[in-house]
Amino acid sequence: MTYKATCFGIAITAMIAAPALAEYPERTIELTIPAGAGGGTDTSARKLAILLEKKLGTSIAVINIGGGGGSVGATQFMLTEPDGYSLFATWNSPLTTVPQVQSVAYTLDSFTPIASTSESAYTLCVKADFPATTGEEFLAELAANPGKYTYGNDGIGGTMQLAAERIFQAKGIEAVAIPFGGAGETLQNFLGDHVDIYGGSIAPVLPYVQSGDVKCPLLTSAAGVKALPGASGLEAVGLADKETLLWRAILGPKDLDPSIVDKLAVAIDESVNDPSYVEFLATMGEVPKVVKGEALKIRLENEYKALAEVSKALGL
Numbered sequence: 001m002t003y004k005a006t007c008f009g010i011a012i013t014a015m016i017a018a019p020a021l022a023e024y025p026e027r028t029i030e031l032t033i034p035a036g037a038g039g040g041t042d043t044s045a046r047k048l049a050i051l052l053e054k055k056l057g058t059s060i061a062v063i064n065i066g067g068g069g070g071s072v073g074a075t076q077f078m079l080t081e082p083d084g085y086s087l088f089a090t091w092n093s094p095l096t097t098v099p100q101v102q103s104v105a106y107t108l109d110s111f112t113p114i115a116s117t118s119e120s121a122y123t124l125c126v127k128a129d130f131p132a133t134t135g136e137e138f139l140a141e142l143a144a145n146p147g148k149y150t151y152g153n154d155g156i157g158g159t160m161q162l163a164a165e166r167i168f169q170a171k172g173i174e175a176v177a178i179p180f181g182g183a184g185e186t187l188q189n190f191l192g193d194h195v196d197i198y199g200g201s202i203a204p205v206l207p208y209v210q211s212g213d214v215k216c217p218l219l220t221s222a223a224g225v226k227a228l229p230g231a232s233g234l235e236a237v238g239l240a241d242k243e244t245l246l247w248r249a250i251l252g253p254k255d256l257d258p259s260i261v262d263k264l265a266v267a268i269d270e271s272v273n274d275p276s277y278v279e280f281l282a283t284m285g286e287v288p289k290v291v292k293g294e295a296l297k298i299r300l301e302n303e304y305k306a307l308a309e310v311s312k313a314l315g316l
Contacts (some may be wrong), residue, residue, distance in 0.1 A: 017243040024260060025058040031087050032080075034064040034073025034094050039182075040201065040284060041248060047280055048250075050149050050176055051271035056264075061260040062165060069158070070094025073286035076129040078110040082253040084260040087114070091248050093270055094249065095157045096303045100162070100311035108304060112256040113296035120286040121221030123231060124191070125198040125205050125214050135232025138217035138225045139171050146174035150187035153177055153198035160186075160199045162310045163244035169313060201246055202227050202285030220244045244307075247289060249296060265292045267291035 016103040031049055035041050042064060049060040065073035074094045088111065094109060094213035124138070132138040150189055153160040161177050168175055175197070180186040183200035190198040191208070198205055198214070206227060216231045222240040224233040234240050250268055252261065269290045271277060276289055291299055 004052040004273040007011060016226065025056055026248075026264065027085065028059045028061050029056070029085050029087060030061050030063055030080075031078045031089050032063045032065060032073055034065055034070035034077070035091075037064050040203065040230055041089065041091045044118065044281070044284065044286070047277060048089070048271055050129060051274050051277060052267055055271055058205070061309050065175040068102070068104075069098045071098050071102065071106075074110075075105045077105045078253060080253050082112070084252070084255060084256065084264070086252075087264070089248070089250045090251065091301065092244075092300075093154075096307055097162060099304075100308055108122045108297070108300050110250040110252060110254055112261060113293060113300065114250045114252055114256075114261050114294075115265045115267065115272075115273050116247055116249040116289055116291040116299070118281050118286040119245045119289040120202055120284070121225055121233075122160050122200060122244065122246055123198075123202050123205065123211070123220070123228060124164065124218045125216040125218045128213055128215055130196075133215060133230070135234075135237045138292050139167075139173065139237060142168070142173045142192055144176055147176060148163075148196060150176040150178050150195045151199045152180050152190050152195040153199045154180065154186065156163055157245065159244065159307075160313075162307050164199050165314060166242040166244060166310050167218070167220070167239055167307070168232065169310070187189075189287055197248055203283075206285060218296055223287065225287075227282075244303075249291075261293060288316040 007277065033042050033043065033045050047060055053060050062298045065076055070090060071094055077088045080084065097103060132141040151164060154163065176196050180189060183204045186200045187198060187204045189195050205214060209216055215311060216228050219225060219233050220243065222234050222235045222243040224231060234242055272290050273286045281287060
């Protein structure tokens with residue numbers, strides 16, 4: 001083949017590919033959520049989808065596939081075609097936590113990171129009469145009473161348990177983990193005095209903090225959060241490097257075209273920072289956080305490694 005023929009072939013290929021990409025998306029995008037309807041990830045993803053439809057100029061169909069802590073939906077999604085018409089709206093646990101405690105068919109390399117959307121600290125909360133208010137006092141009370149206090153969490157090897165144990169192990173604390181089926185169930189058992197400490201996301205417990213029945217001494221984030229002004233971030237207790245967050249992201253299947261990834265990342269960034277979405281996130285105790293592409297991949301890998309160390313130490 002001559003040099004001229006080769007160049008002609010490349011030019012033709014570029015001419016065919018360019019219009020196809022320029023027209024993307026030209027049909028409905030399916031957005032898989034690895035959880036049932038009504039939860040935090042589902043609610044935030046559906047709100048975001050409305051804004052993305054306007055940015056991308058197409059409709060988005062939401063598909064809920066719950067089960068296995070998000071692993072069922074993740075497993076089914078990884079089999080979709082990398083054509084840009086199948087996207088995955090998830091929280092971090094199915095990718096970085098669940099694989100630590102159960103066998104899954106996927107790895108981090110089974111997905112193409114596009115962009116994260118929001119993040120929030122988990123929190124550890126107690127009843128108003130608990131003998132500690134600040135994060136430092138709370139940790140000191142637990143350390144002085146090994147094995148006395150129980151804390152509810154999101155299941156054996158769940159993100160909340162691993163987040164708490166990263167903190168407790170650093171301080172030599174022995175607390176008894178009691179697993180439940182999510183933050184809602186944990187809250188019910190905490191309010192019913194079946195566990196001493198609530199461990200979970202901020203939104204479910206916030207009304208009880210505002211009423212004065214509950215106080216939250218400690219967060220799992222390095223810094224404090226506006227939703228819980230009385231809670232200490234880990235930086236305040238000398239444990240900033242033990243930060244574990246609840247965060248959400250949009251991913252694609254493996255081998256998704258980089259040009260499509262870039263286009264989607266821009267649309268997600270603009271939608272996440274839309275004032276209406278920022279206001280919505282605040283009601284959930286979350287803040288916008290957009291980390292794109294390779295940087296998101298690194299975040300996933302680093303969190304996976306950190307939680308693997310904690311899981312191994314716990315014998316999970």
